[in-house]
Amino acid sequence: MDVTRLTAIDVHTHVLASVSDGERSGGEAASLAGTFGEIPELTVPELAAYYRERSMAAVVFTVDSLTRTGREPRVSNEEIAEQAAEYADTLIPFASVDPGRGAAAVRIARRLIEDHHVRGFKFHPSAQEFYPNDRMAYRLYEVIAEAGLPALFHSGQTGVGSGQRGGGGIRLKYSNPLHLDDVAVDFPDMPIVIAHPSVPWQDEALAVAGHKPQVYIDLSGWSPKYFPPQLVKQANSLLKNKVLFGSDFPALTPDRWLTDFAKLDLKDEVRPLILKENAIRLLGLGA
Incomplete structure (x- = not known):
């Protein structure tokens, strides 16, 4: 990947459709409709074309929530990794493995790292129904840490199930980012990304x-015009080297996000850090 040609690196995008899908409807897109309205369901090649057109790179992933839903992800980790490899100038594949799979989760993660060369892992504690500091997930983290890969955790409220009866069964309590403090202590060399304004x-x-040197924050899922003032203040100062551009595409487009980001009161030297430079360092893209 030639990072010099990139205008930005979006560290948070979802693959919602498989290339083998017939009619695209339902699934995660339907569960997000209460918050974001109708959103497109794109395959990996379609995401690659979208981001290439904008001279951007993107981290891409699915969400494995087998424990709660009883269903495999609509798009497999393997499909995402294999197809992202065909667009390595633009896409960076992460994997998602539900910790509730137990010993199988560890085996799956090892295989995805060794055979499919994924570059990180995505967790959604509310969708996967686990506290990030639950020891049952630690064997899985050990595999990720051993490979030197980052782990990205959803935090805060979620659009998944919003407006549905009982919130679609989603419990917000699992996604308090304070649970990640324990993970950061116990895995001090594993980069951790707290996703979203929390x-x-x-x-x-x-x-x-x-407080924890290896912990980052991505700014996905919210238009920058709604960012809490303390988040903007610290992104502009103390955390300027630890904040990352993320859109949550296709729930929120990078075009919309960047338009609103341009209106934030940020120092000129901070903007390129958030848009690209911090992600280059985190993902090891500059080597």
């Missing part, structure tokens, strides 16, 4: 990222 726990996220 409403209603923004201060907890800032505290963990400010």
Whole structure:
């Protein structure tokens, strides 16, 4: 990947459709409709074309929530990794493995790292129904840490199930970013990304990222015009080297996000750090 040609690196995008899909409807897109309205369901090649057109790179992943839903992800980790390899100038494949799979999760993660060369892992504690500091997940983290890969965790409120009866069964309590403080202590060499402005726990996220050297925050899922003021203040100062551009595409487009980001009161030298430079360092793209 030639990072010099990139205008930005989006560290948070979802693959919602398989190339083998027939009619694209339902699934995760339907569960997000209460928050984001109708959103497109794109395959890996379609995501690659979208980001190439914008001279951007993107981290791509699915979400494995087998424990809660009883269903395999609509798009497999293997499909994402194999197809992303065909667009290595643009796409960076992460994997998602539900910790509730137990010993199988460890085997799956090892295989995805060794055979499919994934570059990180995505967790969604509310969708996967686990506290990030639950020891049952630690064997899985050990595999990730051993490979020197980052782990990205959803935090705060979620659009998944929003507006549905009982919130679609989603429990927000699992996604308090303070749970990641334990993970950061116990895995000090594993990079951790706290995804999203962590409403209603923004201060907890800032505290963990400010205290633990390997903890980052991505800014996905919210238009920058809605960012809490303390998040903007620390992104502009103490955490300027630890904050990352993420859109949550296709729930929120990078075009919309960047338009609103341009209106934030940020120092000129901070903007390129957030848009690209911090991600290059985190993902080891500059080597």
